[in-house]
Amino acid sequence: MHADPEVGTGAAGHNSDFPWDEFDSQSYYRHNYRTIRDDDRAILGEVRDFFSSFGDRSGLKGLDVGTGANLYPALALLPLCDEITMWEYSESNVVWLRRELRGYSGFLDAALKVLTGRGLGYSRTWDAFWEVLCEKGLYGGVDDPRKTLKARARVCRSSIFELPPQQxxxxxxxxxxxxxxGDEGEFESAVQCFLGALRPGAPFVIASMENSQGYTVGKYRYPAVAIEEDDLRKMLKDRATGTSVRHIESDGSLRTGYSGMILARGILRE
Ligand SMILES: C[S@@+](CC[C@H](N)C(=O)[O-])C[C@H]1O[C@@H](n2cnc3c(N)ncnc32)[C@H](O)[C@@H]1O
Structure with missing residues (x-):
């Protein structure tokens, strides 16, 4: 069963009830990431400092789950990883991601290269996100993030519930x-699948919408579980060390129906 266009099922329903393959990636990208907002800037700063504290590690295998039309989590992993898997379920998002990583094609490509000297790769939008990452830490050491991300990222079309363990x-x-x-049990199982895919000792970051009532992308309504900081704290208590879970203020300009964001990070227990 698919969510009814326009009307949808609000925040309720299971993962399989929603039209993920029809996810309007371009509209989502434009609405969320065309310009950098203060909440994303705050998240990026914290993720940058966290991953930079693992500067003694390199050549890691990185995983970003439910990548959608957002490259900044993968950019945050870039200095630590020589391989980044983008694990995404939606066909439309997979197509969007592969194209975004590749860059423009054909004549436009060639013309851009001649005019700007810039290689192929993601659009200029992400430069503002990369600049925040470069303010401190390891990121300045990455030579050409556009080329490097393109070389290291691999888009894998599959469900979070199919993630292999400890990879x-x-x-x-x-x-x-x-x-x-919109189902609490399914949310918890999704978090466990993500954590289960990591090896003991792996640093991880989870960003979440707080008290979300669901969201509209294009003509479809998508679900949410209205979680709070304590929900994540409880789930991470026995799974991670060095855990931090905190509220990120949002000015409400993104949409209505949520109370901010939650940023959780830690290291998977040995
Ligand atoms: C709200 S979007 C978040 C996208 C992106 N990570 C971001 O930061 O903006 C939710 C994402 O979860 C993906 N998704 C939905 N069901 C999934 C599943 N079963 N396994 C993996 N990803 C899924 C959607 O396709 C979409 O990309």
């Missing part, structure tokens, strides 16, 4: 587990 050394999951279902 990755560092992980990010942004606005996915609580925003892919």
């Amino acid at each position: 990755w050394d560092a992980g990010t999951m942004f606005f996915a587990a609580e925003s892919l279902t």
